[in-house]
Amino acid sequence: MKSTYILLVLLGQFLAAQACSAQDNKTDDPFIARPYLQIGHTPSTETLQLLWHAPDASTDWAVDYQPKANGPWKKTALPTWVRVDVAGIEPHRVYEATLTGLTPGSRFNYRVLKAGKVVFTAEGQASKKADQLYRFVAFADIGAETPAQKKLASRAYLAKPDFVVVPGDIVYERGLISEYRSRFWPIYNANQVDTAGAPLLRSVPMIVAPGNHDTDTRDLDKYPDALAYYYYWKQPLNGITGTEGGPLIPTMTASVDNRKAFLEAAGEAYLKMANYSFDYGNAHWTVIDSNPYVDFTDKGLQEWIAADLARAQNATWRFVMFHHPGFNSAREHYEQQHTRLLSPIFEAGNVDVVFTGHVHNYQRSFPLTFVPDKKGVLLVSSMGAKMARGRVVNDQWALDKSFNGTTNTKPKGIIYLVTGAGGQTLYNPEQNNDPDSWQRFTDKFFSNVHSLTVADVNGKTLSIRQIDVNGKEIDSFTITK
Ligand SMILES: [Fe+2]
Incomplete structure (x- = not known):
């Protein structure tokens, strides 16, 4: 009887832990808006801007990317951010990183890291030059x-x-x-x-x-x-x-x-x-x-x-x-x-x-x-x-x-x-x-x-x-x- 009770307790703890981890996964998404590419204030075929929205908390964000296909990964300069703090909306930050040294018209891999952990990966594409289709x-x-x-x-x-x-x-x-x-x-x-x-x-x-x-x-x-x-x-x-x-x-x-x-x-x-x-x-x-x-x-x-x-x-x-x-x-x-x-x-x-x-x-x-x-x-x-x-x-x-x-x-x-x-x-x-x-x-x-x-x-x-x-x-x- 006692062993059944212990088993039930253990099962209960296991299920509670599972529920908790499922919840963690759900709240694991660190973004309010996931990363998106923009041409930026001064568009060029070698640069793009990467933006994302996240809660208003000091967080160690970084962006890595591969400017050349199969080439080495490099880091962007430290992302900048602007706080949006208007009535009725939880304050949040719009982050921005600049991808430089891209090859015109080429695809590149990039990833966003939060506190050193990769939380987002995607493939982007640089803008085309005048002689490209x-x-x-x-x-x-x-x-x-x-x-x-x-x-x-x-x-x-x-x-x-x-x-x-x-x-x-x-x-x-x-x-x-x-x-x-x-x-x-x-x-x-x-x-x-x-x-x-x-x-x-x-x-x-x-x-x-x-x-x-x-x-x-x-x-x-x-x-x-x-x-x-x-x-x-x-x-x-x-x-x-x-x-x-x-x-x-x-x-x-x-x-x-x-x-x-x-x-x-x-x-x-x-x-x-x-x-x-x-x-x-x-x-x-x-x-x-x-x-x-x-x-x-x-x-x-x-x-x-x-x-x-x-x-x-x-x-x-x-x-x-x-x-x-x-x-x-x-x-x-x-x-x-x-x-x-x-x-x-x-x-x-x-x-x-x-x-x-x-x-x-x-x-x-x-x-x-x-x-x-x-x-x-x-x-x-x-x-x-x-x-x-x-x-x-x-x-x-x-x-x-x-x-x-x-x-x-x-x-x-x-x-x-x-x-x-x-x-x-x-x-x-x-x-x-x-x-x-x-x-x-x-x-x-x-x-x-x-x-x-x-x-x-x-x-x-x-x-x-x-x-x-x-x-x-x-x-x-x-x-x-
Ligand atoms: Fe309209």
């Missing part, structure tokens, strides 16, 4: 925690892109830290590839433009963890610097404490990371904050875009990315045409393709040139409201209907893409097979399926495919120089 994926309106978003995350990963661009609406509904945690990091930086997500962010950099759901919420007293865009993305700060309350950046509502917490975590990104540009391979990218709070008649903004494109004339390709499409045939958001005001600047700067989102479907315009009728008509969301909704911009456009992307691959004009079917509920599926409901500038329109854009650049040939969530190609076209 490359592929990128574009999709917008993504972080909605839908089954389609998760499946497209896997499709994006399996397409093996060299980088990913997101033309806005990265995280719904308000770009909050809490929303990134449930709707973004676990899906785009999952540990495995399946219908729940993929390890995309640890493998290649993602480059993002701010959408309305990312940076429109600026009442920090109501939403103290809003504007996470400025905490978590490391992108160039080489664009036009804004002033709060000026034509590019609206006034924030924030108590002294909330403002201080925001500014300490956001740093200089706050006034500088809304508009920026970078080179990748043989292309130049101009990224613009297209939110209606921006005054697109502002000379400073227009001059920066023009100058940025003028500097990029030696690049083979010039791409522009922003959220709000000027040329949109969907009934949803049709009236938000304010970015049409920039078309003459894009044309003068020899832009090839404009990537947008906001409208949750896929649309391709004919190659077009456009002359806006003055400044258009400003829309406000309601009587007496200060916040603009955009502008209706009347127009004179010239369409190149001879371009077909197969036998004629030399467009006369800019092709405007809407790739907003990246996860959020689709808009206007009823217009899918109804060309009568499309504007004259629209060539292709798919609104009944979620999809992403896969672009291959091979020197002077650009091939673009639109792939739906089931893997079916719904559009493709080629441009050559």
